[in-house]
Amino acid sequence: EATDAPAMRELLGEDAPTNWGKWGPDDELGCLNYLDAKEVLRGVRHVRSGQVFTLQIHMGRTDGPGDPLWPGREGIQRQNVLDESTWDTTAAPSFPGGLHYADDTALIFLQGSTQYDALGHVWYDGKLWNGYDARSTVGGMHKASVLPIAEKGVVGRGVLIDMARHRGKQWLDKGETFDHNDLEEAARAQGVTIEPHDILCIRTGWLKYWYDLNDPEKFYEGFCEPGLTYSRDLVEWFRDKEIPNLVTDTIANEVTNEPDTGVALPLHCALMRNLGVTLTEIAWLDDLAEACAADGRWSFLYAAAPLKVVNGTGAPVNPVAIR
Ligand code: UVW
Structure with missing residues (x-):
């Protein structure tokens, strides 16, 4: 591995917060376990106007820059x-x-559109979510694949934090970061509270940038998406809020390289591998954000079920927000 960045373990700590074992030795749902019938009904209570928003990007659009993808992947x-x-x-x-x-x-790349990552999609030190051996990924995910998520379905109260709007921008800049304190501040400004068990949706405007820019070469130059940045406090905030699912309009849910150390995607490891927070990427949140801003209501019923891909590392999804 060509890097002089510290190892993931060094950044996250030997004593990194985990939820391993919390739901038993065979668990493959992690924090989605928080989404029980009570949480579905809590979500339903946030439906007022009957507006429906579908949050998947188009697959295989040919009238612009193509589909936004993590480097190395191809569109449908x-x-x-x-x-x-x-x-x-x-x-x-x-x-x-x-x-x-x-x-x-x-x-299709299963991660090549709006998608749910399997909890076992990323790992370090040879262990996946819940301590499963990384060799269980060989030839297909035999543990913590996307299938248990797809079987369960993800339904609850969604809350949208519009970081781009909060910062008075159309979209955040390359590599621009924010953390849980910024989320709380933006929530206060929006007049909404991020509650325990909320499906946390964060808009950065990054997908709008992709389509408006219409220049993949420029987009991928010095590739560093804006997003959440790692700190121990942030990980503890996610753990204590018991957030089941993080949904963003970026390709990988967090700033690509942690600014202090250069480590790539540490939150994938700290949140998904260690805490069991399910990640949903490349979600189109702009239309939903417009509607929320228009009447000042930033919470809604969120429902999503990725495709039931047996042993899949993830699967495309078209989540629905109903408000
Ligand atoms: C990687 O796993 C590299 O990215 P993503 O979570 O966006 O699929």
Whole structure:
């Protein structure tokens, strides 16, 4: 590994806060366990106007910069294999009555759109969430895959913190950071409280930047997304608030490189691997934010279920916010 940054263990500490074992030795849901029926009903109480917002980005848009992706991944390759022009020349089965239909196939990175990460998606020191051996990822995730999340479904009270709006910007800058104190301050300014067990949605404007900029080369130059930055206090804040799910409009939920040490994605390890907080990335929050800003209500019913990919490292999702 070509880096002079300290090892993840050194940054997070030998005594890093964890929730390993909290829900038993076989747990694969982590903090999503907090989302019980009571939490669903708490979420439902925040539906007032009946407005529905779908939070997935388009998959495979061709009229702009393409899909925003973590470096090294590719966007969906959707292929039409059967349509009206090929119907007569392919070996399509024929059915009585003259029915025709179209079929597609798709090659996708499971992390290549708005997505839920499996709890075992990242690790360090050879151990995943709950202490599972990292070798259980070989050939597919045999522990802490996305499937248990998909089976459960994620439903509860969502709260949106609009950091870009709070800072008076269209979008945060490359590498711009914020922490739990900034979230609390923005929440106060918005007139909302981040409550225990809230599905925490954070808007940075970064996806709007991707589409408006329409220049992938510039976007990826010195790639460093804005976002939450690691501190022990921040991790303890997540633990004490019992946040089940972090949802952002960035590709990887946190500032790409921790500014002091340069370590990449330490919160993936501190929040997901250690605490069991589920991460949802590349969520389109702009339309929801507009509606929240218009009437000053920043909480809503949040519901999402990623695709049931057996042994999957993650899965695309189209979350729904109802307010
Ligand atoms: C990585 O795991 C590198 O990124 P993400 O969580 O965005 O999929």
